[in-house]
Amino acid sequence: MPRDSDPPVEPFPVRRIDSVEAKPAEAQWLIEPLWGASAVGVLGGQPRSLKTWLAAELAVAVATGTPALGRFPVRVSGPVLIFGAEDDPPDLRARFEGIAATRGVTFSGLPVFLIDVGRLHLDSDEHVARLRATISKLTPLLVVLDPFVRLVSIDENSATEVSAVLASLRAIQRDLGCAVLLVHHMRKSPSSHLGQQLRGSGDFAAWSASALYITRRDDGLLLQVEHRNAPAPPAVGLRLEAEPRPHLCVVDAPGPTSTAGHGGVLEAAILERLSSGRPYTTLELRDLLKIRKATLIDALDKLRAEKLVVRAPTGWSLARESNQLELSEPAGEPHDPHSR
Numbered sequence: 001m002p003r004d005s006d007p008p009v010e011p012f013p014v015r016r017i018d019s020v021e022a023k024p025a026e027a028q029w030l031i032e033p034l035w036g037a038s039a040v041g042v043l044g045g046q047p048r049s050l051k052t053w054l055a056a057e058l059a060v061a062v063a064t065g066t067p068a069l070g071r072f073p074v075r076v077s078g079p080v081l082i083f084g085a086e087d088d089p090p091d092l093r094a095r096f097e098g099i100a101a102t103r104g105v106t107f108s109g110l111p112v113f114l115i116d117v118g119r120l121h122l123d124s125d126e127h128v129a130r131l132r133a134t135i136s137k138l139t140p141l142l143v144v145l146d147p148f149v150r151l152v153s154i155d156e157n158s159a160t161e162v163s164a165v166l167a168s169l170r171a172i173q174r175d176l177g178c179a180v181l182l183v184h185h186m187r188k189s190p191s192s193h194l195g196q197q198l199r200g201s202g203d204f205a206a207w208s209a210s211a212l213y214i215t216r217r218d219d220g221l222l223l224q225v226e227h228r229n230a231p232a233p234p235a236v237g238l239r240l241e242a243e244p245r246p247h248l249c250v251v252d253a254p255g256p257t258s259t260a261g262h263g264g265v266l267e268a269a270i271l272e273r274l275s276s277g278r279p280y281t282t283l284e285l286r287d288l289l290k291i292r293k294a295t296l297i298d299a300l301d302k303l304r305a306e307k308l309v310v311r312a313p314t315g316w317s318l319a320r321e322s323n324q325l326e327l328s329e330p331a332g333e334p335h336d337p338h339s340r
Contacts, residue, residue: 027075027076028229028230029075030062030074030075030076030141030142030179031058031061031062031068031072031073031074031075032072032073032075033072033225033227033230033233034058034068034072034210034212034225034233035058035142035179035181035210035212036179036209036210036227036229036230037075037076037179038173038177038178038179039173039179039180039208039209039210039227040166040169040170040173040179040180040182040207040208040209040210041180041181041182041207041208041209041210041211041212042181042182042183042184042198042204042205042207042208042211042212043055043181043182043183043184043211043212043214044183044184044185044186044194044197044198044204044211044212044213044214045185045186045213045214045215046185046186046187046188046214046215046216047185049186049214049215049216049221050214050221050238050240050248051146051147051183051214052084052086052087052095052146052183053095053240053246053247053248054212054214054223054238054248055082055144055146055181055183056092056095056096056099057069057099057247057248058142058144058181059080059082059096059112059142059144060096060099060100060103060105060110060112061074061103062074062077062078062080062141062142063077063078063079063080063110063111063112064077064100064103064105064110065077066103066104066105069238069248069249069250070103070249070250071250076141077141078111078139078140078141079111079112079113079138079139079140079141080111080112080113080140080141080142080143080144081113081115081134081135081138081140081142081143081144081178082112082113082114082115082143082144082145082146083114083115083117083120083144083145083146083151084114084144084146085119085120085146085147085150085151086146086147086150089114089116092114095246096110096112097245098245098246098247099245099247101244101245102244102245102247103247113138113140115131115134120145120151121151121152121153122145122148122151122152122165122168122169123152123153123154123161123164123165128168128172131172132172132175132176135172135176135178136176139176139178140178141178141179142178142179142180142181143172143178143179143180143181144181144183145169145180145181145182145183146183147182147183147184147185148182148183148184148185148204149184149185149199152165156199156200156201157200157201158201159201159202159203162200162201162203162204163201163203163207166203166204166207169182170207182204184198184199184200184204185198185199186198186199186213186215187199189289189290189291193205194211194213194215194224194226195208195211195226197213208226208228209227209228209229210225210226210227210228211225211226211227212224212225213225213226214238217268219237220237220238220239220251221237221238221239222235222236222237222238223235223236223237223238236250236251237250237251238250238251239251266289266291266295266296266299267299267302267303269289270285270289270296270299270300270303270309270316271303271308271309271318273285273288273289274309274316274317274318275318278317279312279314279315279316279317280315280316281315281316282296282297282300282315282316284315285300285316300316307319
């Protein structure tokens with residue numbers, strides 16, 4: 001309780017919402033439709049899923065104003081600052097030099113700047129202050145930090161510890177106006193939402209205004225995009241090409257099991273399993289996909305609502321392959337002999 005002798009407390013400043021300056025439509029993107037202007041977010045993927053290659057492709061695109069991956073337009077170009085904890089500087093140079101040559105831009109004078117230290121600790125007040133000073137001096141449009149696990153000594157499963165690190169990066173973004181791309185690992189087990197597949201705390205997904213997810217499929221890699229303030233674009237396939245120099249190439253998204261039209265990677269995994277032609281019970285799918293039954297039921301109900309799967313007494317099948325009368329009960333009811 002405040003005492004009469006306490007000095008008066010100054011209230012926070014406020015302003016009416018209609019006095020806030022509107023953001024022009026053309027200023028909403030850094031790379032359209034992959035990354036928002038001044039957005040913070042995660043580039044997630046499993047180990048060796050070309051996360052650093054994609055980060056380097058985006059960095060070259062922003063630094064030069066050329067389309068990212070040869071396809072996605074850059075709306076504003078300028079310097080890029082990067083710290084790659086898992087690559088030696090000569091290896092990073094070779095990677096960027098090859099991408100520049102492939103994209104037809106000059107490597108000499110490329111405004112991509114490496115933070116030239118052996119270690120960067122985002123859970124160190126001193127290092128965060130030095131990072132802030134570096135960004136303030138260089139004024140990059142994009143800051144790439146790769147990967148999170150090598151940049152901290154905290155428990156990535158601790159929401160308290162992770163949120164403190166992410167809050168410091170958000171403060172840098174807001175104060176200095178740069179976009180921040182944080183590379184992070186994803187688990188191998190599927191989930192009904194890609195953000196839930198990121199390793200560690202759920203704060204990573206909640207923090208991201210833009211997010212890129214690379215998932216590995218039998219027929220290649222799939223890049224999916226999410227935004228807080230914009231619709232998600234269709235998923236695209238990715239492939240690492242060797243000629244004329246190593247670079248990422250956009251390919252058509254995988255067909256029958258693409259997640260572009262029906263949500264996340266779990267739904268795609270279900271459809272891929274059912275494409276074998278035989279029906280599967282709920283319990284069989286749960287054991288094969290190694291997920292919680294409740295999560296599986298949510299995904300099955302979503303696919304059934306989109307008329308992609310049907311459920312018969314023998315189990316779940318692809319809608320186009322089943323001529324049986326579908327049961328009306330929700331997934332996991334007693335008609336499924338293996339559901340309990």
